[in-house]
Amino acid sequence: MNDIGNETYRVRMTGISKRYNTIQTLDNVSLSLRPGEVLGLVGDNGAGKSTLSKVLSGAVIPDAGTIEIDGKVVSFSSPADARSEHVEMVYQDLSLCDTVDVAGNIFLGREPRRRILGVPFLDKKRMHDEARAMLDRLGIVIADTGLKVENLSGGQRQSIAIGRAASFEPSVLIMDEPTAALAVAEVEAVLDLIRAVSARGVSVILITHRLQDLFLVCDRIQVMYEGRNVAERRIEDTSIEDVVNLIVGRKFQARSARRSEDNGVRP
Amino acid sequence: MNDIGNETYRVRMTGISKRYNTIQTLDNVSLSLRPGEVLGLVGDNGAGKSTLSKVLSGAVIPDAGTIEIDGKVVSFSSPADARSEHVEMVYQDLSLCDTVDVAGNIFLGREPRRRILGVPFLDKKRMHDEARAMLDRLGIVIADTGLKVENLSGGQRQSIAIGRAASFEPSVLIMDEPTAALAVAEVEAVLDLIRAVSARGVSVILITHRLQDLFLVCDRIQVMYEGRNVAERRIEDTSIEDVVNLIVGRKFQARSARRSEDNGVRP
Amino acid sequence: DTFALVTINQQALFFNQINEGAQKAADAAGAKLVIFNANNVPSAQNDAMENYITQKVDGIILVAIDVNGVKPAITAAKTAGIPVIAIDAQIPEGDNVAFVGVDNTKAGEDIGKFYADYVKANMAGTAKIGVIGALNSFIQNQRLDGFKKAVADSGQKITFLDTVDGQNVQDVALTAAENLMTANPDMTTLYATGEPALVGAVSAVTSQGRTGDVKVFGWDLTKQAVEGIDAGWVTAVVQQDPAGEGKAAVEALVKLKKGEKIEPIINVPVTIVTKENVDQFRGMFK
Amino acid sequence: MANGSVVSIAIFFLVVCLLFSGITDAFLTAPNLLNIVRQSAPLLIVAAAMTFVITTGGIDLSVGSVLALVATLSAVTLQAGLPWPLVIIAMLLLGAAVGAIQGFFIAYERIPAFIVTLAGLSVIRGIALLITGGYSIPVEATSPFTVIGRAWFLGVPVPALIALVVLVVAYLVFNETRFGRYVTGIGANAEAVRRAGVDTRLTTMMVYILSSTAAAAAGIILAARLGSGSSNAGQGFELEVIAAVVLGGTSLFGGRGTLVGTVLGALTVAVIGNGLILAHMSPFFTPIVTGTIILVAIWLNFRLFRGAIRSR
Amino acid sequence: MANGSVVSIAIFFLVVCLLFSGITDAFLTAPNLLNIVRQSAPLLIVAAAMTFVITTGGIDLSVGSVLALVATLSAVTLQAGLPWPLVIIAMLLLGAAVGAIQGFFIAYERIPAFIVTLAGLSVIRGIALLITGGYSIPVEATSPFTVIGRAWFLGVPVPALIALVVLVVAYLVFNETRFGRYVTGIGANAEAVRRAGVDTRLTTMMVYILSSTAAAAAGIILAARLGSGSSNAGQGFELEVIAAVVLGGTSLFGGRGTLVGTVLGALTVAVIGNGLILAHMSPFFTPIVTGTIILVAIWLNFRLFRGAIRSR
Ligand SMILES: Nc1ncnc2c1ncn2[C@@H]1O[C@H](COP(=O)(O)OP(=O)(O)OP(=O)(O)O)[C@@H](O)[C@H]1O
Ligand SMILES: Nc1ncnc2c1ncn2[C@@H]1O[C@H](COP(=O)(O)OP(=O)(O)OP(=O)(O)O)[C@@H](O)[C@H]1O
Ligand SMILES: [Mg+2]
Numbered sequence A, B: 001m002n003d004i005g006n007e008t009y010r011v012r013m014t015g016i017s018k019r020y021n022t023i024q025t026l027d028n029v030s031l032s033l034r035p036g037e038v039l040g041l042v043g044d045n046g047a048g049k050s051t052l053s054k055v056l057s058g059a060v061i062p063d064a065g066t067i068e069i070d071g072k073v074v075s076f077s078s079p080a081d082a083r084s085e086h087v088e089m090v091y092q093d094l095s096l097c098d099t100v101d102v103a104g105n106i107f108l109g110r111e112p113r114r115r116i117l118g119v120p121f122l123d124k125k126r127m128h129d130e131a132r133a134m135l136d137r138l139g140i141v142i143a144d145t146g147l148k149v150e151n152l153s154g155g156q157r158q159s160i161a162i163g164r165a166a167s168f169e170p171s172v173l174i175m176d177e178p179t180a181a182l183a184v185a186e187v188e189a190v191l192d193l194i195r196a197v198s199a200r201g202v203s204v205i206l207i208t209h210r211l212q213d214l215f216l217v218c219d220r221i222q223v224m225y226e227g228r229n230v231a232e233r234r235i236e237d238t239s240i241e242d243v244v245n246l247i248v249g250r251k252f253q254a255r256s257a258r259r260s261e262d263n264g265v266r267p
Numbered sequence C: 001d002t003f004a005l006v007t008i009n010q011q012a013l014f015f016n017q018i019n020e021g022a023q024k025a026a027d028a029a030g031a032k033l034v035i036f037n038a039n040n041v042p043s044a045q046n047d048a049m050e051n052y053i054t055q056k057v058d059g060i061i062l063v064a065i066d067v068n069g070v071k072p073a074i075t076a077a078k079t080a081g082i083p084v085i086a087i088d089a090q091i092p093e094g095d096n097v098a099f100v101g102v103d104n105t106k107a108g109e110d111i112g113k114f115y116a117d118y119v120k121a122n123m124a125g126t127a128k129i130g131v132i133g134a135l136n137s138f139i140q141n142q143r144l145d146g147f148k149k150a151v152a153d154s155g156q157k158i159t160f161l162d163t164v165d166g167q168n169v170q171d172v173a174l175t176a177a178e179n180l181m182t183a184n185p186d187m188t189t190l191y192a193t194g195e196p197a198l199v200g201a202v203s204a205v206t207s208q209g210r211t212g213d214v215k216v217f218g219w220d221l222t223k224q225a226v227e228g229i230d231a232g233w234v235t236a237v238v239q240q241d242p243a244g245e246g247k248a249a250v251e252a253l254v255k256l257k258k259g260e261k262i263e264p265i266i267n268v269p270v271t272i273v274t275k276e277n278v279d280q281f282r283g284m285f286k
Numbered sequence D, E: 001m002a003n004g005s006v007v008s009i010a011i012f013f014l015v016v017c018l019l020f021s022g023i024t025d026a027f028l029t030a031p032n033l034l035n036i037v038r039q040s041a042p043l044l045i046v047a048a049a050m051t052f053v054i055t056t057g058g059i060d061l062s063v064g065s066v067l068a069l070v071a072t073l074s075a076v077t078l079q080a081g082l083p084w085p086l087v088i089i090a091m092l093l094l095g096a097a098v099g100a101i102q103g104f105f106i107a108y109e110r111i112p113a114f115i116v117t118l119a120g121l122s123v124i125r126g127i128a129l130l131i132t133g134g135y136s137i138p139v140e141a142t143s144p145f146t147v148i149g150r151a152w153f154l155g156v157p158v159p160a161l162i163a164l165v166v167l168v169v170a171y172l173v174f175n176e177t178r179f180g181r182y183v184t185g186i187g188a189n190a191e192a193v194r195r196a197g198v199d200t201r202l203t204t205m206m207v208y209i210l211s212s213t214a215a216a217a218a219g220i221i222l223a224a225r226l227g228s229g230s231s232n233a234g235q236g237f238e239l240e241v242i243a244a245v246v247l248g249g250t251s252l253f254g255g256r257g258t259l260v261g262t263v264l265g266a267l268t269v270a271v272i273g274n275g276l277i278l279a280h281m282s283p284f285f286t287p288i289v290t291g292t293i294i295l296v297a298i299w300l301n302f303r304l305f306r307g308a309i310r311s312r
């Protein structure tokens, strides 16, 4: 991880605003991210976390604001633009094609091809082999990469979305509640993955409501409230209780986010 | 909560099996639930938790097995049958109608009506008033109960699904990962809700991957693994580490499910 | 003066020739002619007539689809003082001032009689015949009924094989005609009740290589039909004079306008075109 | 989308009306406007019912055929001497029965609506053709039956009054009853509605009963107005109805329906047809102009209202 | 559903074939079978392209009109003395251009495909009418152009060969290329495909270019076969094509398409039409029997394969 004092940013978003009809979803929000840094983005439901990250992934076009990637001002008019700047995102609603199979979803938009008589056909064997390897790496049990994703369990679907975003050498990886539907071992695998990619210099934005996870992988935490930035903390300078209070906007006793032994759980 | 030794069951499912093509999703699974009891149902992704609970809610018809409610054998051929036995469920995929408004989704299938000239028209005012009251009770911020749910945030959508299931005097309430998308204060509200309804005698099945929550509300935990029952524990007799090992099926070190201070989080 | 012509569709040459004849006559009389195409929808004709009545045109010429269904509109026109002339399809007990055209049943009998005579003279009095019709067309059904009646009256040994529905669309008629020939390898003659059916029949006979042993009879000349007549396997085609009908209808309206009297039935005769007289029609298809 | 679309089609409708008022003198006269509503009564009635069908995510291609069958059978039964009130009741019941059969296959046997009603289209028109033998069957002009299609009441044509009643009832049912709610819900997420304990199959079958019954009512009105039953009636009517509904802003994918939009869509189609006749458009240009007007106008409205409809 | 449906339509197809082989002698003869494939070549070609359109969740109602326009324009240009290879190329380009215009409105301006192509249906057939003035325009029987519709090659009719090539290419593109993948993906979840960085608008426009070009090819074949171009060619063709596609198991909601199913669906429709004539069915019964066969057979297959299709 780089020196926090360093002024080279991978991502700098400034003055981002977005309005939907009557709701000001984002109101002059900023966000910055250094190479290899893991930023935890937290906030109440409806605070605008997903919308802000979709702005960075090109899926939402903001009403105002600028985005710089590696010091260069960019303007994303579609996710394809963001992808070509190596920004990848795991969407909260997963964005899978239900009637396409597991391998097809993982490689969507980047299918490997091989030329037969000069015509670029899909290389299905390679797709299935690589998909299998990728799932195994993430510790995901899916019987067959040829299954359509519509019938998979919630956690299996989420794993596919994660596998897709993480596998194509992103330089910025945005994960919007990637572990919400995952069981305990799979959560560990995702946290390991985040540590591994950030060690390789990938910048990561992690949106999650599992606050304890933040303290396992993040370098910094940014808190949003009703569409605005309200606080930013280096991980060393904060605690779960502090973050809870920032999210809720007042002093709040959250038993589910407290240290386990207080809840009567035997060590 | 009733005496665990008591032989009056609210729900008894025995020998439930379900096969999808090549996958034996449920294999001779049993489940029992006493009045007012809160059962935690846990297991790896794809273990069959959602499918089992859908059998109880009538959304999936099992290949084999019997269900008894209050000692009476029932056979659910549709969710309407289960609803008439007061079984309510919050589905993992939420099951909302995107183009219907918030109030409409909350009251779906149970819209209040008033007669004008003998014709039963929807009582829209009452729907919106009661929906507003219900959301406030759960601490959910949604600007307008007339908004279509398609544009709500992930957590807002989940809150609506919870509000719907909890509000109609169920005698069995099944919650399939109800807190996955919720922020910290909303999670607390849901846990409070579970405690409150179970105190009123409602039996609750809670499926969750947030293991620490189990220890806050459950009386008993049942663990599934690849479509089978593998363990059952009274909450007093177990610990997070124990549950993690049962879920994963072997000794497993999960930092994200350990006591917080081991993770370097300052108390 | 403004006259309105309400027609059935514009996908058959026949109706377009009515339009042309009427247009020429209107130009000659210095009147304005507006044309409405109902695209085969019966109620659209009523709609159009009602619209013209509110607009107070000076006369309406009507080629009816549903001869009963247009009666209320004709009555409404009469009440409004607007004369209606029916072309091609007669209105039973209608309030129209005149009918211009062909008696389809009668002309069907004519070609039926011609056919029976031909069978008697050239096929030793026995023949098997297949029919390509258009079941949804009132006048084409009349043509078939008249034809059948004349054939039955003739006493020749003629067997009616299948009737297939060409739906008044060329490609449908072609497919139906091909299948008709496969179904009845022993068929010796074909009768097509309208222009699309005849085009389909002619193409089918060629494509199935049956020009040697099937004789075609039908309605409404086209270039392919003329070529078939030249080659000898299209025997006879009923040719109407649609332009003449259109012209006669406009002229009748003009006369009425001047206060003159007209005949209630203005007959425009048909011609049965054969090798002998085909030359006089050749010019139409250059 | 539904709301943006209603505004869009409303503006479009006004523009078309203004246009024709400018071009032709006859357009903006009471008799002509009454003509338009009388002529479009069958379209309005069936389009209202079709809005329910399409909002569930279904489609009914058989309405034109049902209309033809009912028109011919009304004429046949009247000719056979049946009293006219009996004929009307029998025909409406026939429509409901046809809808129930089609709805059964769609809702309970889960066969795609497109296939079922396309088969229905073929079979039902075939029966009409068989009954009439391709000829048209007259209805006595003196029969009180024809009142339904021709009479005026309080200065308004009876078919228009019938359409008005049907539209008001349809609007209330669609927006103010449980049934209407479930129709929208089924189109949005049928499984969610089923899980809410609603009998989605019955609801689905009901919408097809509605559309076929509406088609039967349209057939009765048409037979009464024309004084004749012809198996040719209502050819291509299904596309016209669906076009009116879709033009009004109801989504073919289900879940978004608007009855106000449907009424505007149907009237727009009717006004364009009427206006072009009054403007003495050459019949060769009519289809070209009709299609172009619709496309360009919808396009302009989509451009103007894009922001309102859905912004990314 | 796609797989279960293909099995279902395949069995249905076999049953229909066996039935007609039993009832009629002429059915199972080489000339008749070749007739069937020749007659259905235009249907097969357009249905293959329509499978792409419907799989994206779209629809193209204008194919019958494009077919008519191309058929008439081919005849007109040949009459004007243009060399036949030029005519073919120009007509295919015309088809592509029409598709691009419609696709532009659908993909880039987001106007519902139903409205755009319904307007297209009206405008394009209007243009064909205007060009021909209602006359059917002959193609010289001696022109090499007619080879496309009438000639035989290696004992197989040329139209059937063209259809075969189109189908093989379509199958490969649909199942083995990125483009085919995105077509399915757009039907399943267009936003997901867009988020994956795919230009979904271009892909959507392309499928309409495909369908219009295929309709143009069908128009060329038809003009060559009939030896004449008529503006009433291909009336109702769009419904026939869509029926073949849906019968084959492609879902009108998009995301699930099968080309094998489409071929079987199209051939089934063609075989029923052919077989009923061979069986000397009265034309009055033909539509009734056709509709009933389709419905009953699909129903039986849904019952038998329900388990395989989707169990709850
Ligand atoms: N397309 C849209 N149209 C209208 N309103 C929208 C749209 N997208 C988001 N919103 C509104 O913007 C607000 C922020 O939504 P967003 O999804 O960004 O929240 P979030 O912080 O991700 O919440 P959660 O933690 O629940 O996922 C919500 O109130 C939501 O209703
Ligand atoms: N309709 C279906 N068709 C085919 N397979 C299915 C279907 N429903 C579930 N399955 C399979 O059954 C298995 C169990 O699924 P289920 O959703 O019950 O898991 P779960 O325990 O809820 O997992 P998660 O924690 O990820 O939600 C999965 O492997 C899934 O792929
Ligand atoms: Mg979010």
Ligand SMILES: [Mg+2]
Pocket (backbone or CB within 6 Å): A153, A154, A155, B049, B050, B051, B092, B176
């Ligand atoms: Mg689950």
